[in-house]
Amino acid sequence: MNDRPQSGASARTHDAADAIGGILDAPPRFGAEVLRGGTRLTQRWSHGEFHAALPAMETHVVMTYYGAAQDAGWRQEGRHLRARTRPGTVTIIPEGQDGQWDVEGPIEVSHVYLTNERLQAAADTFAKGRPVELVGRICADDAVAARILEVLGHEAASGDASSSLFAEQALDLLCAQLIRAHSAGAAAPSPQARKGLADWQVKRVTNYMRDFLDQEIRLDDLAALVDLSRFHFVTAFRQATGQTPHEWLTALRIAQSKRLLADRSTPITTIALAVGYQTPSSFASSFRKVTGSTPSAFRAAA
Incomplete structure (x- = not known):
């Protein structure tokens, strides 16, 4: 399985919430607040199996999973990526990447719709300002990112007055983890x-x-x-x-x-x-x- 699909970006990108909501039987459940840079969080929610094409999107989408594992697949430009939606794993769909998605059964998830503006702002702190290119992942093991996503999902659902401030800090940590573990040039040491x-x-x-x-x-x-x-x-x-x-x-x-x-x-x-x-x-x-x-x-x- 390839957990770094190649770019399949089309000339036109789509709003991520609309694109994902359009292929699911239960659309994303967003928190009330829009965070810095236009980033949005979802609460934990469940949706059924699906088999549909997802167009290239305007923002990065990062998700984690809860509950029972299900088989999942991402097909793009002749590649067929397969995995299981286990807790402690994350899926990353970089902005501009499309593909055919298959999930074989109901799953519980939470998402972060992360703008490149917010990610690059974090790179100014964590990556010395270098341009960041996220690597596409499907159900990749990352207990750190998964736990942060779980916290963000909780904050999206809480409605507490302090949630936005706490979520902004947690989102900075998520960006740092994405940059160090899931960006081009940082995903793995060189084979040499x-x-x-x-x-x-x-x-x-x-x-x-x-x-x-x-x-x-x-x-x-x-x-x-x-x-x-x-x-x-x-x-x-x-x-x-x-x-x-x-x-x-x-x-x-x-x-x-x-x-x-x-x-x-x-x-x-x-x-x-x-x-x-x-x-x-x-x-x-x-x-x-x-x-x-x-x-x-x-x-x-x-």
Whole structure:
């Protein structure tokens, strides 16, 4: 999965609240106050599944999730980005980026509609005034940003007289986190300066593999999860784990298939599909290569 989609900006941008409200069955629930630079906050609210095109928007949209996880996807210019809407993750749609969105089930969210004016004002403090270009993310792990978004959602709903002042301060912290963790040039150390992947990056790739074990997982998708080129990702992953991404994925698939084989009522063909193999023969070949046994023989011996 690529969690940095390339620009798909059209010549015309749209009001973000109208664009997002137009594709949801329950539109965003905004707080009463408009913050500096025209930035707006939403309360926590729930909406149903949706499958719709979202046009390029005039502001950055940053969101976090609550409650049960759901599969989500963002398709843009031939790329298909997939993830799960878990608490502690954030999605970032930079201004001017469009795409086709799919969310497979009801979710609870809160949003910040962040103007570039406000983000750049924060950059004057936190990034020494350099221009900031946010990187598109879908359900990226960031407990810090997610917690700040949760606080902002609470303030949007409170209506307290001091909420605006508190929200302005919290929004400054969110901008700082976006700049240091989700802006071009700051999203990841250069591959030349890093030997292998960090533990959190291996965990992100592994979690993604597990989430989509029954589907085709492309190397480009995995590389984009940690903002590396395909070439540098393969090298860094081997340095970090001692295995290629394909070997790592195969091990996860075979480990899961062993657990499923314990239920003798489940057909082996069903198990093959559940762990990402399209035919029983390809599953058996991979299983034998890893375990030295066929799935049927493994089940019989268990």
